[in-house]
Amino acid sequence: MSSATASDPASGPASDAMASEPLRAPGPADPDRTARARIRDAAITRFAADGVAATSVRAIAEEAGVSPPLVMHHFGSKDRLRVACDQHVAALVREQKHAAMAAGGGLDPLAAMRAYEGGPPLLGYLARTLIDGSPHVAELVDEMVADAVGYMAEGEAAGILMPTEDPEGRAAVLTLWSLGALVLGEHAKRLLGVDLTGDPAHSMRYFLPALEIMGRGIIAPEAYEQISASFHDAQEDGT
Amino acid sequence: MSSATASDPASGPASDAMASEPLRAPGPADPDRTARARIRDAAITRFAADGVAATSVRAIAEEAGVSPPLVMHHFGSKDRLRVACDQHVAALVREQKHAAMAAGGGLDPLAAMRAYEGGPPLLGYLARTLIDGSPHVAELVDEMVADAVGYMAEGEAAGILMPTEDPEGRAAVLTLWSLGALVLGEHAKRLLGVDLTGDPAHSMRYFLPALEIMGRGIIAPEAYEQISASFHDAQEDGT
DNA sequence: GCGGTGGCTGAACTCATGTTCAGTAGTCTG
């Protein structure tokens, strides 16, 4: 799944119009790209690198090569810029996801985005913004879980995946784990020497144990039966 | 704080001296508790609730019932206060961990801390500070992984856990997943209706799927053999 | 009693931030 979708440049430029306002006339030709787009991408890059709160409008303006007031001119406020970034990233992620669907997606809901290159750092942005409560990102997570439920139902029908009592719960837990490891990228790097936002082929120290756990679990069968029974008992008491 | 120090009064007061400076003389008796300790705990509480960057010294002072300059008087700067919080939380976590060791720890490295009540919100603080690079918290994570390696070796010897090629890698991945889900607590709540910083008995919607995955995995045996082989091939190319 | 020491505070300082304002340059419309 890693080397698969390396090349799909077709849908790249379309993203701008898709993600933000009604396609403000391309106007004054474009020597490079629209200042608005440069600002947005600069913001995504800086937000991904330093976090939203720690990034100043001035830093974004500098990275985009414009003056701070122009940021306000185009987006009104830092908050609205942030919303625009959320929406743009969400649009790009959906695009990557749908592109990957055609190529037959794998188990990892993030696989498609890891291959993405050349644009703003989607995974880095997600890793940062997953934790400070954006409705758009939350929506994206919900979609990922829903997608995972779908994929896993197919996998189960095809005999590749094991059945489960609680498909939504299982999908949610797996998604939380994937995204959680992404958010803790700094610790993953320190502990395992891998960069989860990069090429999976260089992150086998993470993916091999993960696959092993997904494949045969970590608990011996007899012990599992026992623990499972006691957990199910506990469930009847609490929620 | 309500039920007082009923459980373990011995180590309670000691933690102050342990976590911070050379035990500044208990001085003017203590009508309640030392202002210094109140400030530190207030900071931990606010950091846990709102994040470090979003918490002002004034907010901490208000929560502790003191004036902002007193915070500076005791800790010198917000940064040094934050370090003191890191160290104090690290000390409390180690304390809880060691206490839980005696009682025979379980699979979940966070289990001990979930039971902790009456003090500052350890898990909430961890969930917030895991992502903004504190050396003390990183150290704590390293210790958790090392502990997990130890526990899992014992479990393996006892026939409860499956053996693995890469014990450190497996322990690191499981720790990353546990902590990652904790950090994404907001999403866990929305998706599953659970509070991972609270009582596990009310979080079965998370723990049951997690146990199932840990127990028998999610991939059917034949498919697993196949994928595993291709992953091991891929490993020979990249890192 | 008395000077001093340390916990503690109200007010003020400095700085960075998000944001606004007034104005310029270039281009399109009539």
Add this chain to the structure above:
DNA sequence: CAGACTACTGAACATGAGTTCAGCCACCGC
């Protein structure tokens, strides 16, 4: 060419942040 509109900027404003200052007040050794 007049007018208008849009992209864009330098300078300034307002606010909230971390931090500092000078002094109060209770206690303690002399």
